[in-house]
Amino acid sequence: MLRTVITGVTGRMGGTLLRLARATSGFSVVGATVRPGSPSVGQDAAVAARQGEPMGLVVVDELDRALEADAQVVIDFTGAEASVHHARLCAMRGVPMVIGSTGFTSQAREVVAACARSIPVVLAPNTSVGVNVVIQVASELARVLGEGFDVEVLEAHHRMKKDAPSGTALRLAEVLASALGRTKEDFVLAREGAVGARTQKEIGVQALRGGDVVGEHTVYFFGEGERVELTHRATSRDQFAKGALRAAGWVVAQRPGLYDMADVLGFKRT
Template structure:
């Protein structure tokens, strides 16, 4: 059986390099295109050598339309600045797409919902198997503990990361808001200065950006008697890359619609 051909958008970034490594070793899928932004200094450079492995024969290119034609599925880990155009081309070429781009605004998220009425899409703020278990465990804990426990979320990433809180932390917040039946007005982002006594419905989000931390997220539940921590620490970007490739393989043969990593993992 022939391998699934996957076109990668944002191929020269940290995640792009990890996905290329995973695809090169895969028995089910292969890299079919490596897309970079127009004018990139990496154009025409071999994607494998750039990723620290052997030559793939797939060079970096900004020609997304040709990449679509040569691919069965797309994976997008580019920046949000070119996201809308990437999604539009995927829809016009009727190509399923896995979206791992973070920092998307509400309008761009609406574009994803609209696009999913035309093509199958997996959209997740984090493709890691472990992080998606973190989401599920957080949901379970919040439903059990309710207002008897104070909730705090800590998001730690490398010093280069631009969005804060991370897309993963934002999703943790959404899981908590739904499970606890609270609203955005119950959320505070960091603390500075004088505050009244903590409100029982408050959810606090904290961010650290330092060093080369790949990604760490911890959800804390505090009561006067005990503390519960649900944490995930990424030790290698390949954990996200493996999940992204799983998501792409999941989309093969799927009908149009919006899917998430819970669908991919069956949890």
């Protein structure tokens, strides 16, 4: 049984992770956290996450306390700032991590990378297996289609999402740029006014927000007389949790280092 700690257990993803981890063979949830000052502190984790009968696990407001239960892995979807703090604690304790938070600054990512010199960390903007297959396929399509196609990324999420574009959209843009020999300098995150004709090298990344959209990402390859579209639509958060649990089972057997879902799924690096 993999002794697992789930941070932010009362959040959308935290609650989903708790439910699926309890139902998945090979996992034992031994720790659950919430932010300091939360009214859920001291409650039973299942009750706090609105999952029915108590499970006998008390919610705490500090990851350090949750790690005292001989934790073997931490799954964290709390948010970039909290995830950095948690990464530091895990590095000090020698506990591997899976981080699904988004919105990291370059400095915050560097902190996580430094922590990964002590522990194995999977840092993934999207832990869905399906969307990571789409990312892999998008890279291959870009290579095959080449310079004759204009590339754009469009993403849509619920109204409560705080960062834009999504981490997944930016990851798509990164792999497309790599496949086409371009850089982040070619990303265009907004268009307004007399911007002029589209350049050949730019990669547009646009964001939509509204309603309860879990997550949609489409890559467009616009050619002369034809268009290729590659789309992933998430209709529930379960697939993110399933992918995170898969990553948790994988990361505990790895050496210290910074990994992503491509590593978890065994995709070849190009």
